[in-house]
Amino acid sequence: MFSYYLELALRSFRRSPGLTALMVLAIGFGVAASMTTFSVFRAVSGDPIPWKSHRLFVPQVDVWGPAERGKDGEPPAALDYRTATSLLNEHRGSMQAAIYKVSPAVQSTRAGSHPVNVDGHAVSSDFFPMLEVPFAFGSGWSRQDDERRANVVVIGDTLNRRLFQGRNSVGETLQVAGKSYRIVGVLAHWDPQPRFFDIVNTGGFTTTREDVFLPFETAVGAGMASTGNTGCSKSPSEGGIAGLKESTCVWISYLVQLDDADAVRSYRAYLDGYARQLQDSGATTWAPNNRLRDIPAWLDAQHVVPADTGVSLLVALGLLIVCLVNTSGLLLAKFLRRSGEIGVRRAIGAPRGAIYAQFLTEAGMIGIAGGLLGLALTGLGVACVHWLLPADIASLARVDLALLLLTLLLALVSTLLAGLYPTFRATLVQPTWQLKSQ
Amino acid sequence: MTMHPMISALRRHKAGVALIVLQIALTLAIVCNSVFIIGGRIERIARATGLDEDGLFLVTQQWVSEGDADGKDAIERLDTMQREDLAVLRALPDVASVTPINSLPLLNSAAWNGGIGLAPDQPKANLQASFYFTDENVLPTLGVKLVAGRAFTAADVEHKALGDANTPSRIIVSQEIARRLFPDGGALGKNVYLDGGGAPASIVGIVDRLQTPGTNAFSTSFAYSSVLVPTRLNSTFSRYAVRAKPGRLAAAMRAAPDALYQANSQRVIAEDGIQSYADIRHDAYRADIGMAMLMGGVSLILLCVTAAGVFGLTSFWVDQRERQIGIRRALGARRRDILGYFQVENLLIVGSGAVLGIVLAVGLNFALIKRYEMDRLPVTDVLLGVVCVLALSQASTFVPARRAARVEPASAIRSM
Numbered sequence: 001m002f003s004y005y006l007e008l009a010l011r012s013f014r015r016s017p018g019l020t021a022l023m024v025l026a027i028g029f030g031v032a033a034s035m036t037t038f039s040v041f042r043a044v045s046g047d048p049i050p051w052k053s054h055r056l057f058v059p060q061v062d063v064w065g066p067a068e069r070g071k072d073g074e075p076p077a078a079l080d081y082r083t084a085t086s087l088l089n090e091h092r093g094s095m096q097a098a099i100y101k102v103s104p105a106v107q108s109t110r111a112g113s114h115p116v117n118v119d120g121h122a123v124s125s126d127f128f129p130m131l132e133v134p135f136a137f138g139s140g141w142s143r144q145d146d147e148r149r150a151n152v153v154v155i156g157d158t159l160n161r162r163l164f165q166g167r168n169s170v171g172e173t174l175q176v177a178g179k180s181y182r183i184v185g186v187l188a189h190w191d192p193q194p195r196f197f198d199i200v201n202t203g204g205f206t207t208t209r210e211d212v213f214l215p216f217e218t219a220v221g222a223g224m225a226s227t228g229n230t231g232c233s234k235s236p237s238e239g240g241i242a243g244l245k246e247s248t249c250v251w252i253s254y255l256v257q258l259d260d261a262d263a264v265r266s267y268r269a270y271l272d273g274y275a276r277q278l279q280d281s282g283a284t285t286w287a288p289n290n291r292l293r294d295i296p297a298w299l300d301a302q303h304v305v306p307a308d309t310g311v312s313l314l315v316a317l318g319l320l321i322v323c324l325v326n327t328s329g330l331l332l333a334k335f336l337r338r339s340g341e342i343g344v345r346r347a348i349g350a351p352r353g354a355i356y357a358q359f360l361t362e363a364g365m366i367g368i369a370g371g372l373l374g375l376a377l378t379g380l381g382v383a384c385v386h387w388l389l390p391a392d393i394a395s396l397a398r399v400d401l402a403l404l405l406l407t408l409l410l411a412l413v414s415t416l417l418a419g420l421y422p423t424f425r426a427t428l429v430q431p432t433w434q435l436k437s438q
Numbered sequence: 439m440t441m442h443p444m445i446s447a448l449r450r451h452k453a454g455v456a457l458i459v460l461q462i463a464l465t466l467a468i469v470c471n472s473v474f475i476i477g478g479r480i481e482r483i484a485r486a487t488g489l490d491e492d493g494l495f496l497v498t499q500q501w502v503s504e505g506d507a508d509g510k511d512a513i514e515r516l517d518t519m520q521r522e523d524l525a526v527l528r529a530l531p532d533v534a535s536v537t538p539i540n541s542l543p544l545l546n547s548a549a550w551n552g553g554i555g556l557a558p559d560q561p562k563a564n565l566q567a568s569f570y571f572t573d574e575n576v577l578p579t580l581g582v583k584l585v586a587g588r589a590f591t592a593a594d595v596e597h598k599a600l601g602d603a604n605t606p607s608r609i610i611v612s613q614e615i616a617r618r619l620f621p622d623g624g625a626l627g628k629n630v631y632l633d634g635g636g637a638p639a640s641i642v643g644i645v646d647r648l649q650t651p652g653t654n655a656f657s658t659s660f661a662y663s664s665v666l667v668p669t670r671l672n673s674t675f676s677r678y679a680v681r682a683k684p685g686r687l688a689a690a691m692r693a694a695p696d697a698l699y700q701a702n703s704q705r706v707i708a709e710d711g712i713q714s715y716a717d718i719r720h721d722a723y724r725a726d727i728g729m730a731m732l733m734g735g736v737s738l739i740l741l742c743v744t745a746a747g748v749f750g751l752t753s754f755w756v757d758q759r760e761r762q763i764g765i766r767r768a769l770g771a772r773r774r775d776i777l778g779y780f781q782v783e784n785l786l787i788v789g790s791g792a793v794l795g796i797v798l799a800v801g802l803n804f805a806l807i808k809r810y811e812m813d814r815l816p817v818t819d820v821l822l823g824v825v826c827v828l829a830l831s832q833a834s835t836f837v838p839a840r841r842a843a844r845v846e847p848a849s850a851i852r853s854m
Contacts, residue, residue: 018750019750019754022746022747022750025743025746026743026746026747029739029743030739030743033735033736033739037732067561067562103500105500105502105706107502115502115704115706116706117500117706117708177674178502225600225673232552232633233634234633234634235552235605235633235634235635238602240599240600240602243602306725307810307811307812308725308729310809310810311475311729311806311810311812312729312732312733312736314806315468315471315472315733315736316736318464318467318468318740318802319468319736319739319740319743321464322461322464322465322468322740322743322744323743325457325460325461325464326457326461326743326744326746326747328457329454329457329458329461329747329750329751330747330750330751332453332454332457333454333750333751333754333755334754337754337757337758385728388724388727388728388731388732389724389725389728390721390724390725390728393725421453425453
């Protein structure tokens with residue numbers, strides 16, 4: 001029976017090729033626009049560390065006071081040096097790391113090599129186990145190395161390929177900003193997006209690689225300035241990192257791992273206690289105004305998903321709905337034009353179910369054809385996105401199997417939905433009326 | 439022409455009519471908002487930076503430091519290297535002028551934002567501004583127009599470490615700042631206090647228009663509040679804005695890195711270390727151009743689909759009513775009456791769609807304002823959208839309507 005319906009549908013397409021082409025085009029374009037914008041939306045709204053993001057928290061402490069708060073009363077998004085080191089030293093979470101951006105020049109020690117500029121972060125030792133950073137060789141450094149201010153470095157896979165042709169370089173020496181560091185670990189490929197541990201400097205998405213990681217206090221001790229954003233409510237009294245350390249300027253990102261609700265509660269209390277202590281000591285004159293958000297809440301508060309992405313997805317979905325309404329109208333016209341045919345089929349004994357089957361088959365075929373066109377157009381659309389949008393976001397939009405299947409499915413399901421009402425109307429055709437009027 | 443027969447004819451196609459009305463309404467809602475978004479982006483991209491952008495490029499370089507960048511000696515050493523670089527660039531045959539600068543309008547990084555107050559040690563600044571640390575060559579190099587006062591002289595120029603709190607004693611401000619701080623005029627020669635500091639800075643000059651480096655929402659709130667500070671910032675990296683001689687931009691950009699490496703090879707100039715201002719502008723607005731094109735593309739597809747839908751459905755109705763048309767023609771209706779009938783019918787349907795569409799457009803706009811902090815949709819954009827949709831559907835009705843008008847009166851009897 002199904003093959004008979006297929007044949008009937010093909011015949012109907014041949015009778016009105018223009019109308020059929022119109023419907024296929026509408027479905028194709030509607031689905032492609034939706035899937036293209038969805039591919040971008042999916043890329044930017046992902047959770048970079050889904051298995052643990054609800055146990056990682058970002059603390060904020062208000063060291064600037066009410067005058068510097070925005071409408072929403074938010075404290076600064078990063079920490080000052082004093083707060084960061086106090087939190088680090090007391091380590092109240094199961095793991096914690098202070099993080100700031102560095103961009104030193106590095107040079108391998110072999111003869112004839114040139115210095116290269118790299119980007120990376122100065123971090124605490126807990127950074128690697130807390131974020132479950134994958135290593136190709138070696139590992140991170142120890143808490144003792146943090147305290148000793150050891151000259152150790154972890155390098156990224158790209159830098160390792162560039163300087164050491166990708167072999168195990170653990171134990172080699174690297175010149176970083178003019179000082180010698182021992183390589184203790186080499187990362188496997190690692191490029192979390194959004195860059196949740198440094199939202200303040202990346203805004204979420206970045207094409208900057210993570211080439212080097214240095215111990216936090218080692219980098220500060222070496223006078224390595226932050227190359228990220230530094231926010232100050234008052235200028236530091238002294239230049240360079242020495243002045244920054246004494247100031248209330250914020251330039252340090254901080255992550256803490258808290259494993260259960262109790263730990264979160266007591267950490268909040270601890271932060272309030274810290275802020276009250278600042279107030280008592282006279283360093284601040286205002287009541288504690290802290291925040292402690294887990295990664296998803298933090299990404300949301302920092303508006304990591306660009307507004308443009310949401311708006312485009314919304315508009316593209318609107319386009320899809322219009323295409324469906326359009327298809328529905330055209331199918332209605334097409335089906336009702338064949339009232340005579342339906343009347344004959346009904347009169348010689350076809351039940352309503354058979355009419356449903358016949359016309360939904362026809363709608364489904366248009367859906368599949370539209371879906372196939374949509375696949376091609378989605379590929380084209382994603383290519384256009386790469387060309388149109390800034391590289392940091394565009395590079396994340398990908399065509400993969402899931403997207404392709406979803407495209408086909410969306411086309412099929414939405415066309416069937418669009419065909420539902422016209423088919424229902426077709427089944428209402430009264431056989432006797434049709435036969436009489438002929 | 440009486441409307442009665444038309445309306446009773448439409449009653450027989452309730453579902454079809456309802457679908458077109460819905461389609462028109464949705465199309466209008468989306469197209470209005472898209473056009474509004476596109477307009478906003480074009481306005482943003484078209485605003486002038488205040489620079490003479492042709493022939494300008496930016497050099498970003500980093501010295502490979504040998505140790506501490508903080509001490510007094512280090513600052514002097516870094517400043518000497520910076521002055522050497524400036525001299526090297528200035529000596530190039532294709533270069534007209536050079537100035538050290540921490541950032542440029544639209545560069546979107548290395549902005550130095552701070553407050554300006556009218557009294558010393560003011561806790562809350564009068565306004566937010568962005569500072570450009572530069573030297574006496576800044577005006578000719580950037581091509582910024584001085585409208586009052588004087589330019590910096592070599593004697594004004596100091597140098598200090600990046601992050602050093604000492605505030606300058608002389609500054610040049612943009613007209614925007616002059617107007618906002620001193621609405622009654624007379625900003626020239628007045629003292630202001632930077633970053634909540636206690637030492638005064640005197641306004642020695644006012645420039646016409648100079649945009650700040652940031653392009654995000656926060657920076658846009660003070661997009662033209664720029665301050666020029668006659669101070670070279672000393673750090674292990676430095677930026678130089680370079681103006682090439684007319685028509686010599688490409689040659690100057692090629693010559694600059696070689697000359698700098700030759701003068702001092704212990705440095706790194708990254709691949710994007712030499713950027714023409716056109717590239718900086720393009721990078722800054724890439725997302726806006728992308729969004730505008732995306733919205734434009736979606737709107738175009740939407741209008742095409744809707745036009746095609748109206749065309750398809752009208753064609754179907756014409757076919758269906760061929761006999762009735764024949765009867766009307768046989769009874770004396772002229773071709774133009776038939777044509778008019780379909781055009782007016784379409785106007786009626788699309789008109790009611792447009793009314794619903796206006797409601798939806800405003801609703802969608804409210805949703806976008808609430809969720810994405812967009813601006814209010816102006817009435818003109820909505821009206822423009824209505825006119826567009828009406829014209830488009832009238833045009834796509836015309837072809838099948840003309841076919842209807844050509845139906846011979848004889849066809850009324852032929853098919854009997």
